[in-house]
Amino acid sequence: MGVAYTWVQAVGRTRNKSNIEVFYRFPFFPGLDTTFSYQAVINPASDLGVDFVSVFSFRFRMVY
Numbered sequence: 001m002g003v004a005y006t007w008v009q010a011v012g013r014t015r016n017k018s019n020i021e022v023f024y025r026f027p028f029f030p031g032l033d034t035t036f037s038y039q040a041v042i043n044p045a046s047d048l049g050v051d052f053v054s055v056f057s058f059r060f061r062m063v064y
Helices: none
Strands: 002-008 017-029 032-042 052-062
Antiparallel strands (some): 002 017, 017 032
Protein backbone atom coordinates (compact mmCIF):
# COMPACT_ATOMS: atom_id res chain seq x y z
CA MET A 1 0.00 0.00 0.00
CA GLY A 2 1.31 3.43 -0.76
CA VAL A 3 0.60 7.09 -1.39
CA ALA A 4 2.58 9.37 -3.67
CA TYR A 5 2.48 13.11 -4.37
CA THR A 6 4.25 14.96 -7.17
CA TRP A 7 4.42 18.62 -8.08
CA VAL A 8 5.80 19.91 -11.38
CA GLN A 9 6.72 23.53 -11.95
CA ALA A 10 5.84 24.33 -15.54
CA VAL A 11 7.81 26.61 -17.84
CA GLY A 12 6.29 28.96 -20.38
CA ARG A 13 2.56 29.32 -20.96
CA THR A 14 1.56 26.16 -19.09
CA ARG A 15 0.69 25.94 -15.40
CA ASN A 16 2.03 24.01 -12.41
CA LYS A 17 0.69 20.48 -12.08
CA SER A 18 0.07 18.28 -9.02
CA ASN A 19 -0.53 14.53 -8.96
CA ILE A 20 -1.72 12.34 -6.08
CA GLU A 21 -1.69 8.54 -6.35
CA VAL A 22 -3.00 5.93 -3.92
CA PHE A 23 -2.31 2.27 -4.66
CA TYR A 24 -2.61 -1.17 -3.14
CA ARG A 25 -0.71 -4.23 -4.39
CA PHE A 26 -1.57 -7.75 -3.32
CA PRO A 27 -0.61 -11.26 -4.43
CA PHE A 28 -3.19 -12.90 -6.65
CA PHE A 29 -1.30 -16.17 -7.25
CA PRO A 30 2.29 -17.15 -6.48
CA GLY A 31 4.38 -15.11 -8.93
CA LEU A 32 1.46 -12.84 -9.92
CA ASP A 33 0.71 -9.57 -8.13
CA THR A 34 -2.14 -7.21 -8.88
CA THR A 35 -2.29 -3.50 -8.16
CA PHE A 36 -5.29 -1.22 -7.92
CA SER A 37 -4.57 2.48 -8.04
CA TYR A 38 -6.27 5.85 -8.20
CA GLN A 39 -4.61 9.01 -9.53
CA ALA A 40 -5.87 12.56 -9.23
CA VAL A 41 -4.23 15.17 -11.48
CA ILE A 42 -4.81 18.78 -10.49
CA ASN A 43 -4.26 21.42 -13.20
CA PRO A 44 -2.99 19.17 -16.02
CA ALA A 45 -0.25 21.18 -17.73
CA SER A 46 -1.07 19.95 -21.23
CA ASP A 47 -4.74 21.11 -21.21
CA LEU A 48 -5.49 24.58 -19.85
CA GLY A 49 -9.25 24.04 -20.14
CA VAL A 50 -9.34 21.21 -17.57
CA ASP A 51 -8.73 21.70 -13.84
CA PHE A 52 -9.05 18.12 -12.54
CA VAL A 53 -8.63 14.63 -14.01
CA SER A 54 -8.93 11.30 -12.22
CA VAL A 55 -7.82 7.84 -13.34
CA PHE A 56 -8.39 4.35 -11.96
CA SER A 57 -6.01 1.59 -13.02
CA PHE A 58 -5.54 -2.15 -12.57
CA ARG A 59 -2.10 -3.68 -13.20
CA PHE A 60 -0.59 -7.14 -13.22
CA ARG A 61 3.01 -7.99 -12.33
CA MET A 62 4.35 -11.43 -13.15
CA VAL A 63 7.61 -12.89 -11.87
CA TYR A 64 8.92 -16.11 -13.39
